[in-house]
Amino acid sequence: MKRCNVVRVLFSKEQAKVLETLGNRCAALWNAANFRCRQAFLKGEPVPSYAALCSEFKEHPAYKALPSDIAQEVLKKLRKAWDSFFACLRLWKKGKLEKRPGLPRYWKDRRTGKRLVRLIPVKSPRSYSLDARALSLTLPADLREKHGGRLVLCTKGVLRFHGQPKTLELRYDPVRKRWYAHQVVEVPEPARPARPEKHAAVDLGARVLVALAIEGLDRQLLFSAREVIKDFLYWTNQIAGEQLKLNRTGKKTSRKLRRFYQLRARRLRHAFVALAAEIVRILKRFCVTTLFIEDLTGIREDMDFGPKNILVHNFWAFRMLRNLIEAACARAGIKVVPMEPRGTSSRCAVCGHPVRRPVRHKAVCEKCGKLWHADANAALNILLQGSSKGHGAEATPQKPLAYRWNRHRWVSRFESAAGTLKAASGSRTAA
Numbered sequence: 154m155k156r157c158n159v160v161r162v163l164f165s166k167e168q169a170k171v172l173e174t175l176g177n178r179c180a181a182l183w184n185a186a187n188f189r190c191r192q193a194f195l196k197g198e199p200v201p202s203y204a205a206l207c208s209e210f211k212e213h214p215a216y217k218a219l220p221s222d223i224a225q226e227v228l229k230k231l232r233k234a235w236d237s238f239f240a241c242l243r244l245w246k247k248g249k250l251e252k253r254p255g256l257p258r259y260w261k262d263r264r265t266g267k268r269l270v271r272l273i274p275v276k277s278p279r280s281y282s283l284d285a286r287a288l289s290l291t292l293p294a295d296l297r298e299k300h301g302g303r304l305v306l307c308t309k310g311v312l313r314f315h316g317q318p319k320t321l322e323l324r325y326d327p328v329r330k331r332w333y334a335h336q337v338v339e340v341p342e343p344a345r346p347a348r349p350e351k352h353a354a355v356d357l358g359a360r361v362l363v364a365l366a367i368e369g370l371d372r373q374l375l376f377s378a379r380e381v382i383k384d385f386l387y388w389t390n391q392i393a394g395e396q397l398k399l400n401r402t403g404k405k406t407s408r409k410l411r412r413f414y415q416l417r418a419r420r421l422r423h424a425f426v427a428l429a430a431e432i433v434r435i436l437k438r439f440c441v442t443t444l445f446i447e448d449l450t451g452i453r454e455d456m457d458f459g460p461k462n463i464l465v466h467n468f469w470a471f472r473m474l475r476n477l478i479e480a481a482c483a484r485a486g487i488k489v490v491p492m493e494p495r496g497t498s499s500r501c502a503v504c505g506h507p508v509r510r511p512v513r514h515k516a517v518c519e520k521c522g523k524l525w526h527a528d529a530n531a532a533l534n535i536l537l538q539g540s541s542k543g544h545g546a547e548a549t550p551q552k553p554l555a556y557r558w559n560r561h562r563w564v565s566r567f568e569s570a571a572g573t574l575k576a577a578s579g580s581r582t583a584a
């Protein structure tokens with residue numbers, strides 16, 4: 154299984170220049186090879202393969218200006234970009250994409266026409282070494298003498314995964330003006346101890362991000378979207394304010410604006426990563442082996458749109474949350490099974506009769522009269538769909554346990570009550 158270590162790379166002024174030179178040369182090679190591919194595509198000829206590109210560009214000055222391990226990797230990346238372009242094109246032809254995908258672009262600023270320094274890919278650990286303190290990199294022949302053979306940069310961050318090192322990418326973040334190293338590591342699959350089958354199910358939504366039902370547990374867990382959306386809205390307003398300011402001066406974008414976009418996305422992702430981790434922690438505690446997850450294709454029809462529809466317009470947010478939950482489960486050795494959402498929120502989880510929805514978040518069974526939290530009911534229904542054993546929550550539904558995001562971690566109602574109590578008593582003693 155492949156994992157990725159990300160660390161920040163620190164540099165002196167002189168080293169920054171070297172990185173920029175390298176990045177610029179990568180862009181030069183990318184653009185030259187991409188021009189060749191685009192011409193071939195537009196003329197209706199086959200786009201050259203990776204091997205063809207390598208042999209064709211071997212004598213090219215842009216190729217020769219780079220160490221071969223970097224130059225080859227640039228060409229490989231370009232070919233991959235073309236592969237995904239063709240994959241998108243096939244989807245578009247089947248009518249599964251709204252817009253026709255664009256050709257792989259040049260690494261070039263459209264306005265100024267200058268080359269963009271984006272990334273420096275390094276093929277194999279033959280040409281680099283990365284440990285907890287430093288990253289060392291081979292240099293092209295003409296730079297070698299001046300810098301003593303190799304470029305040695307200090308790193309900041311933790312290498313989370315250990316295993317066989319594969320390729321490495323140095324990426325430039327133009328908003329933060331920082332370089333980051335992304336290292337791929339081949340990690341051995343964790344051995345899974347044989348455990349008895351136990352099931353759980355999650356339902357994704359806009360007001361309650363995740364409703365979690367676990368087999369044999371008589372109360373469901375709900376993760377509220379409230380704080381997450383509040384934070385998202387705050388940064389959306391900041392973005393709007395900055396855009397207004399830019400409009401007045403006639404500009405389109407600024408570094409500050411891009412920074413706000415980045416912050417908003419990162420803060421959302423932080424909440425989601427923590428949510429996925431919390432879910433997996435709970436699943437492990439209850440020794441769950443299989444998680445049923447609602448398929449997202451139906452989410453729009455059956456969805457509570459939430460305040461200002463904010464996360465639905467940003468539909469990718471749900472895909473991201475789902476992917477993060479899946480990835481976290483994979484790491485913990487929990488199987489994830491996607492389920493078709495078939496009226497999961499319109500039937501009673503105990504007797505299967507239709508439910509009434511007096512208010513959005515409540516569901517009342519018309520036959521047995523049970524009062525459900527709508528999302529908890531949906532999660533139980535998904536669990537029922539997937540598991541033949543039933544969910545073991547046939548008794549009167551208990552009030553579900555609510556979790557909220559405190560911008561640091563997900564806390565349950567009890568925990569947060571205890572926290573405020575402690576804080577209150579603490580402040581009293583301090584006073």
Ligand SMILES: [Zn+2]
Binds near residue numbers: 501502503506518523
């Ligand atoms: Zn019922």
